[in-house]
Amino acid sequence: MEKKEHIISILVYNKPDVLARIAGTLGGKGYNIESLSVNTTTQYEISKIVMTSIGNQATISRIENQLQRLVDVISVDDLTNVESVHREMVLIRLDLTDDKKEQIKKAVDDNQWKVIKSNEDYVILEITGDKAQVDLTMARLEPLGIADITRTGLVALELKN
Amino acid sequence: MKLKGSQILLEMLKEEKVDLIFGYPGGAVLDIYDQLYKSKIKHILVRHEQGAVHAADGYARATGRVGVCLVTSGPGATNTVTGIATANMDSIPIVVFTGQVPTTLIGNDAFQESDITGITRPCTKHNFLVRSVEELAATIKEAFHIARSGRPGPVLVDLPKNVMAAETEFDPANIKIRNYDVTHKPVPKKLSQVFELLSHAKKPLLMTGGGVILGRAASELTELARKYQVPVTGTLMGLGSFPGTDPLWLGMLGMHGTYHANMAVSHCDLLIAVGVRFDDRVTGTIETFAPSAHIVQIDIDPSSINRNVVVELPIIGETKATLNDLLHFLAEHIYTPNKVTRNEWLTEIKQWKEKVPQGYCQNGEIIKPQYVIETLHKVTKGDVIVTTEVGQNQMWTAQFFKFDKPNTFITSGGLGTMGYGLPAAIGVKCAFPDKNVVDIAGDGSIQMNIQELATAAQYNIAVKVVLLNNGFLGMVRQWQELFYEKRYSHTDMTYAPDFVKLAEAFGIVGMRITKPADVEKALRDAFAVDKPVLMDFRVSREECVYPMVGPGESLSQMDLGTREMIN
Numbered sequence: 001m002e003k004k005e006h007i008i009s010i011l012v013y014n015k016p017d018v019l020a021r022i023a024g025t026l027g028g029k030g031y032n033i034e035s036l037s038v039n040t041t042t043q044y045e046i047s048k049i050v051m052t053s054i055g056n057q058a059t060i061s062r063i064e065n066q067l068q069r070l071v072d073v074i075s076v077d078d079l080t081n082v083e084s085v086h087r088e089m090v091l092i093r094l095d096l097t098d099d100k101k102e103q104i105k106k107a108v109d110d111n112q113w114k115v116i117k118s119n120e121d122y123v124i125l126e127i128t129g130d131k132a133q134v135d136l137t138m139a140r141l142e143p144l145g146i147a148d149i150t151r152t153g154l155v156a157l158e159l160k161n
Numbered sequence: 162m163k164l165k166g167s168q169i170l171l172e173m174l175k176e177e178k179v180d181l182i183f184g185y186p187g188g189a190v191l192d193i194y195d196q197l198y199k200s201k202i203k204h205i206l207v208r209h210e211q212g213a214v215h216a217a218d219g220y221a222r223a224t225g226r227v228g229v230c231l232v233t234s235g236p237g238a239t240n241t242v243t244g245i246a247t248a249n250m251d252s253i254p255i256v257v258f259t260g261q262v263p264t265t266l267i268g269n270d271a272f273q274e275s276d277i278t279g280i281t282r283p284c285t286k287h288n289f290l291v292r293s294v295e296e297l298a299a300t301i302k303e304a305f306h307i308a309r310s311g312r313p314g315p316v317l318v319d320l321p322k323n324v325m326a327a328e329t330e331f332d333p334a335n336i337k338i339r340n341y342d343v344t345h346k347p348v349p350k351k352l353s354q355v356f357e358l359l360s361h362a363k364k365p366l367l368m369t370g371g372g373v374i375l376g377r378a379a380s381e382l383t384e385l386a387r388k389y390q391v392p393v394t395g396t397l398m399g400l401g402s403f404p405g406t407d408p409l410w411l412g413m414l415g416m417h418g419t420y421h422a423n424m425a426v427s428h429c430d431l432l433i434a435v436g437v438r439f440d441d442r443v444t445g446t447i448e449t450f451a452p453s454a455h456i457v458q459i460d461i462d463p464s465s466i467n468r469n470v471v472v473e474l475p476i477i478g479e480t481k482a483t484l485n486d487l488l489h490f491l492a493e494h495i496y497t498p499n500k501v502t503r504n505e506w507l508t509e510i511k512q513w514k515e516k517v518p519q520g521y522c523q524n525g526e527i528i529k530p531q532y533v534i535e536t537l538h539k540v541t542k543g544d545v546i547v548t549t550e551v552g553q554n555q556m557w558t559a560q561f562f563k564f565d566k567p568n569t570f571i572t573s574g575g576l577g578t579m580g581y582g583l584p585a586a587i588g589v590k591c592a593f594p595d596k597n598v599v600d601i602a603g604d605g606s607i608q609m610n611i612q613e614l615a616t617a618a619q620y621n622i623a624v625k626v627v628l629l630n631n632g633f634l635g636m637v638r639q640w641q642e643l644f645y646e647k648r649y650s651h652t653d654m655t656y657a658p659d660f661v662k663l664a665e666a667f668g669i670v671g672m673r674i675t676k677p678a679d680v681e682k683a684l685r686d687a688f689a690v691d692k693p694v695l696m697d698f699r700v701s702r703e704e705c706v707y708p709m710v711g712p713g714e715s716l717s718q719m720d721l722g723t724r725e726m727i728n
Contacts, residue, residue, distance in 0.1 A: 013339075021282060028283050058467065065464035071287040071307055 005034065006060045007086065007156050010049040010067060011074040014040055018072045022049065025066050031055070035088075037153035046074065050155050083159040086130040088152055090138070091116075093124050095147040104144050111140065122147065162332070166294045166325040167192040170258070171200050173301040176333055179229050181205070181220070181591055183213040187233020188273060189260025192325040205591060205620060208612035210237050212584035214244020215610070217255045219585030222571045223546055224592045225377065227254045227308050234260040235273030238319075239280065243578060245315045246284040250575025251398060252375055254313035256304050263323035264292060278319050286314030294327040303338040312462040313375055351476050352490040355433070358455050358474070359491070362431035363502040364509075365391050368414065371398030371574065372436015372460055376480035379403065379567040382435060385488055389498050391433075392510055394422040396443050397559055398574040399436070405563030406543075411510065412519065415443040416710045417556045420517035420719055423710065425510050426451050427717040433457045436480045439469040440575070449715035459483050517708065517721055519560055528677050530554070530629040530700040534561040537599065537627060540684045545597040546571065546589050550582040550606030552636035554629050556706045558601045580609025586624040587617055597625070597688060604630040605654055614667040617693040625687050626695040628660060631702045639705045643720075644712075664695035673697045 012018045019038060026033055034052045041048050053063060064076045094104050108115060108123065117124040127137050131154060164172065170193060174182070181203045186194045197204055207213040210232045217228030232241055238259040248255050262271040278288045287307050289300050297320075304316040359365060373382050379402040386393045386409050393403045394414040403410055412419035414426050423445075426432065432454040437443070444450040447469060456472040458465075459480060466475040476483055521531040534557055537545070547562060548571040549555040555572055564570045571589060573581040586600040600607075607628055617624055634652040641649050664671030670692050674683045680698070687694040707722030 017278065017282070020279070024282050058471075062464070062468065065462075065466070069312075069462065069464050 003054055003056050004080070005052050005054050007079040007084070007154060008051050008053065008060070008064065008067075009077045009079050009156060009158075010051070011041075012047050012049060013072045013074065014045050014047040015072050018047070019049070021070050021072060022067060025070060026053070026063065029062075029066055031059070031063050035153035037155045050153065052154055077158075079156050079158060084156045085159070086154055086156045087128055088131060088134050088154050090127040090134055090149060090151045091124060092127065092141060092146055093122050093148045094141070094144055095122050096120065097145070100145055107140070107144060111137075113137075162330065163328050164331040165192070165196075165328050166297055166320070167196045169294070169297050169329070169331050170301065170320070170325070171196050171202065172331060172333060173298055174202060174229065176302070177227070177305045179227075182229045182231050183207055183216040183220075183588065184231035185210050185213055185233065185237060187235075187237045187260060189234035189237075189262060189322045190231065190258075190320070190325075192322065193231065193258075193260070193320070204231075205587070205616065205622075207584065207587075208615050209610065210240035211244050211580070212587075212610050212613045212616065214241045214255065214257060215247065215578075215581050215584035216588030216591070216613075217257075218244060218248045218253050218581075219548060219571050219588030220592045221248075221253050221255050221588075222251075222585070223568050223589040225375075225568060227256055227305055228588065229256050229258070231258045232260065233273065234262055234277075234322075235275045237273075238277040239275050241317075242281060242284065243576075245281055245317065247573050247576045247578045247581060248315040249284045249286065251371060251573065252313050253315065254308040255315045256308050257315060257317045259317060259319050261290070261319045261321040264321045265323065267321065277317065281317050284315075285317050286312075288317040288319070290319040291321065291324050294324050294329045297324060297329075298331060298333070298336050299338050302336050306338060312372075349490070351474065352487055353494075354474055355457055355476075355487060356490060356494055356496060358431050358457065359389070359496060359498075362455075363499070364425075364429045364506045365431040365433065366425050366429035366454075367391050367393040367403075368426070368432055368434040368437055369393060369395040369399040369402045370435065370437030371396065372480050373399055373402040374436075374567045376436060376461065377567075378436070378480035378484050381481055381484035381488060383407075385484060385491075388488075389491070389496065390503055390507070391498075392425060392507065394418070394425060396437050396440070396574075397555075397572065400559060400570045401564035401567045402436075404565040406565055411514075413559050414716065415440075416445070417560065417706050417708070418710075418716070419514070419519050419560070420708050420721065421510050421513035423716040423719060424513045426454075427715070428509070429454045431455050431457070433459070434472075435459045435484065436461075438465040441469070444470060445710045445714055445716040449717070517719075521704075523677055526676060528674065528680060528698055528700045530557050530631070530698070530704055531561045532677060533627060533629060533680055533698050533700065534558055534601065536680050537601075537684055538562050540681060540688065541597055541599075545569070545599055546593065548572065548582040548586040548589060548598070548600045550600070550602045550609075551577045551579045552603050552606060552634065553631075553639065553704075553706050554601050554603040554606065554635075556636070557629070560706070579606040581606075583607060583610050583624070583626065584613045584616075586626075587613060587622050590622045590624050598623075599625045599627055601627045601629065603635055604628060604632060604657055604660075605634040607660075608657070611663070614664065614669055614693065614695070618668040621692060623691050624693050626693075627684075628695060628697050629700050630657075630660065630697050631700050631704065632657065633702060635704075636706070638703070642703070642705065643709075660695055660697040669693040669695060671695050671697065673699070675699045
């Protein structure tokens, strides 16, 4: 069966060790989490976890079933084959060294990248988009010399429930 | 009404109708033990915390109720881990209360502190650390509910010392917990698919597992098999869910299953598996498991479906309700098996059974372990609850003792925990003081929790230990014989205590039996005394468990052994 990245959306009760239970369940069964995003929903006692994992459909179904067994898990949905929007965010610091300074400033202007903080020494950019868009932007940033980077896990939302 | 945490715990145990707990005191649970001192709840003082969990587990398997144990923090808690993992693998409902250091010290590496909820997260169904006395009552109620609902399992509740000492309002009538309704109702469409498959099948076979016992569905399964003349095989955990003396019973399948059960699985064209998870000891090589069969799997837990064996028709639901629905559907639609093909199928199975009967040869002056087990069945007429240790003793019991009723064969199937049988038997005997309870043991396993003989002696819990003493870690030795050219690396256990003297030192009855002619009398004598008895049967040293499916082999390729058949 074909292996691909699956986006799994999990509603859980917001308990101190719920993330440990989920990570432990997957790790203990030998499944890898590629990316992860966790936050509360409109109700503080319920959190949403969006994770991506690579595997064939049978593996992903097993992951879903294993997660569904956990007492603190409310629901598990594979968003891969339903209509949904996806976003990741990256914060990037580019250091304004003498040899790159002009090149960086020009690239930021040309691409209309969002600057969230800058001074004489550095510029910090915020990039959002789906995985492909973020990967594309990252490729453009690479030659400018990335000093530091933080990339969130993917978040996803279904168009309709 | 304002109560202390320790009082609330005991009140909640009463609410849950707990009248017996197995435990071991310590610093962190002093407040609870002080309340127990004044309470009517019976407490059995074990000699090791692992024994407490196995006893609670044995109690749960025999009664179908939640078993309870209570231990202290740190090492008391970590000593429960093997017991909890044992219960988890076999889906046994128990609640383990562990003491914990005061919340103010958690994380400080305090004396006798351990992160027991962290340690047991992968081997419990769920666990809780109770952070305040206000959440205590609801947490306990939730713990019992989780342990027994859906696919059952062990739940651990960690109780910090200051939470036990703190006071709060307690109103048992007003405790709210989340509702976990995990059961699904089977849909009629699936039942009609089963009907279709059954109507077309020439060689149908039922396979019963632990889920039938846990789901109290043995009578429904038995009705289905008998009414429509479908032969039945079962997993180790399923023994007792269909009468072992019924002609439709083929015996256990799998690595040490009967030849005819494994041949039936390998040749059936429809396999209806109920409450099983297709463990590797059951299937042999997955690719050749039931190669010509449509497979229907009925299970309460979606994660058991398509995990090892890919099934054609999964039905998620309680085994009892689903089998009931199926029985109704088949009756309503007047399912009638084709007499000709069914008779052909039953005859084919009979021929396999005649070709390779389950046997052994009791000749000469050395006791055969299988003979002891068969004689035990004869002496008790099968009216006994049997626990086992793990290894050859366990497999011979599964092969040679005919279990007719559910909840009478108590064994560590999934985890395969040596040292399980004795404390489990103690738990069973506490639940059924008037029943005969026997632990069939090996000389290796019995030494792993032999300290519990003191527990049995203290409360005169009259369990009978049938020790099949071959001076080896027999099952490991068997593999060394078969697959490692008889290099018996560290499996010779000839250096052992004198078990008769040891029994006497514990204050129980010890017996040594060395001749086949003395086996029956020894068993009768043992049951005649109302005391714990340890029978040291000196058995044939290098007897192997046969037939056997070697590792990586198909069920149809059984090693039948070289022994002569008894009949």
